[in-house]
Amino acid sequence: MATSNKDKPIVLIIGAGLTGLLAAQGLQQNGFGVIVVEKEEAIDARPREWTMLVHWAMPIFQRLVPKGILQDLNGALCNPYLQFDAEIETLPCYSGVTGDLLFSSPTPGARRVSRGRLRALLTKGIDIRWGISLKDMTLTENGIRADFEGGLTIDADYLLGTDGTFSKVREILVGADKAQPQGSGFLFATGITQYKDAEKTEVIADKHPVAALMMGTSSVGGIGVLTAEDCSDKSAWTTFWVKIWRGEPVDLRGREALAYIRTQTAPLRDEFQLAIDWTSDESYVSINEMKYWIPVVWNNHGGRAALAGDAAHPMLIYRGQGFQHSITDVDNYVNALLQLHADAGNNASRADVMDAFADEVVKRGVNAVEQSLCEAEKSLHIDTVTQMLMATRGHGK
Numbered sequence: 001m002a003t004s005n006k007d008k009p010i011v012l013i014i015g016a017g018l019t020g021l022l023a024a025q026g027l028q029q030n031g032f033g034v035i036v037v038e039k040e041e042a043i044d045a046r047p048r049e050w051t052m053l054v055h056w057a058m059p060i061f062q063r064l065v066p067k068g069i070l071q072d073l074n075g076a077l078c079n080p081y082l083q084f085d086a087e088i089e090t091l092p093c094y095s096g097v098t099g100d101l102l103f104s105s106p107t108p109g110a111r112r113v114s115r116g117r118l119r120a121l122l123t124k125g126i127d128i129r130w131g132i133s134l135k136d137m138t139l140t141e142n143g144i145r146a147d148f149e150g151g152l153t154i155d156a157d158y159l160l161g162t163d164g165t166f167s168k169v170r171e172i173l174v175g176a177d178k179a180q181p182q183g184s185g186f187l188f189a190t191g192i193t194q195y196k197d198a199e200k201t202e203v204i205a206d207k208h209p210v211a212a213l214m215m216g217t218s219s220v221g222g223i224g225v226l227t228a229e230d231c232s233d234k235s236a237w238t239t240f241w242v243k244i245w246r247g248e249p250v251d252l253r254g255r256e257a258l259a260y261i262r263t264q265t266a267p268l269r270d271e272f273q274l275a276i277d278w279t280s281d282e283s284y285v286s287i288n289e290m291k292y293w294i295p296v297v298w299n300n301h302g303g304r305a306a307l308a309g310d311a312a313h314p315m316l317i318y319r320g321q322g323f324q325h326s327i328t329d330v331d332n333y334v335n336a337l338l339q340l341h342a343d344a345g346n347n348a349s350r351a352d353v354m355d356a357f358a359d360e361v362v363k364r365g366v367n368a369v370e371q372s373l374c375e376a377e378k379s380l381h382i383d384t385v386t387q388m389l390m391a392t393r394g395h396g397k
């Protein structure tokens, strides 16, 4: 059981995804005690992997992590060997009808990272308790107590729920009925493939050395490079593809998922279809329905409890906004706690400061979740693709 300490308040973070680990780094750097609990048994307990673009929130991310982590950030990049310039820092989108370039979304300063490698990097120096799952929480005289499956309890000054789309913390703070994520009707598939063939890998990387999209028909596609371990030997690289379509919810992995995509979804064109055709049965492939939740204000338990990341605003992956908002939440959370604790004489009420934090997260989150749903609708028709924010406003906020 952790003990509360006035000089070094303890924040208990539920969930060791990117949001929880980033919060841990940001809080620890600013003098707070941090414990992260994670229901998975170990960092590699599940073979889930995807890539994400860190773009408008990159400067905030850089502020939140210690220098040692920034120095090693290259190890989390999908392809650290690129000479980054305006052409590489762009995301091209091709027409699913003609194969022609529809638009290119500029992403200045952005870097595509492996979720798995960034997550591993962010665990450095953090006290993580693996294999424990939150069950409930209660207020104590001086703080908050979390109860876990199996009977363990941990006391802390604050609790931050960063436990993702199906957040237990959210369920406790807003009630089980209100907390349920909604099915979007959009299915998302990803494949992670090592062709062990330099020519095939080159076909993918030549479309764009980071990633490229195809939209405008009933299937949206994406391809890109996940790992470029040896820059001189493309046969050793790992690439990825994604596919999105509207359909009946399914939850499939491996061969079964690959067979479903090949037989039950409309084909893409050119390199986007080849990436799927060349995928071997042993590759990591998954399909599930994308879920969302429109944020509402939560009961902050006298300013002791809060939500951040996908727990606060799970959205569809369009325009790559989810992690940008997670980073923003974390920055605002650290600043809210600093406001309460940095100045010993300040009279700010804990509940008011944390209410203001939550109000901002909810307002920003509602907007982002709704935008992600609109983007999804527009992506499946050639007449509406160019009306997408991705085309008109790029990857900005």
Ligand SMILES: Cc1cc2nc3c(=O)[nH]c(=O)nc-3n(C[C@H](O)[C@H](O)[C@H](O)COP(=O)(O)OP(=O)(O)OC[C@H]3O[C@@H](n4cnc5c(N)ncnc54)[C@H](O)[C@@H]3O)c2cc1C
Pocket: 014, 015, 016, 017, 018, 019, 020, 037, 038, 039, 040, 050, 051, 052, 053, 054, 115, 132, 133, 134, 135, 162, 163, 164, 165, 166, 167, 168, 190, 308, 309, 310, 311, 317, 319, 320, 321, 322, 323, 324, 325, 326
């Ligand atoms: C394919 C894909 C591409 C994406 N691309 C981009 C992009 O380009 N740009 C961008 O900004 N965003 C992108 N995103 C979104 C981004 O990945 C997410 O917003 C971000 O990773 C959310 O992290 P999180 O830590 O909030 O949630 P999660 O990663 O879901 O982590 C939650 C953690 O909490 C744990 N947990 C759950 N319940 C409990 C419990 N009861 N007790 C203890 N632990 C618990 C879980 O096991 C998990 O480890 C993408 C997402 C996907 C899927």
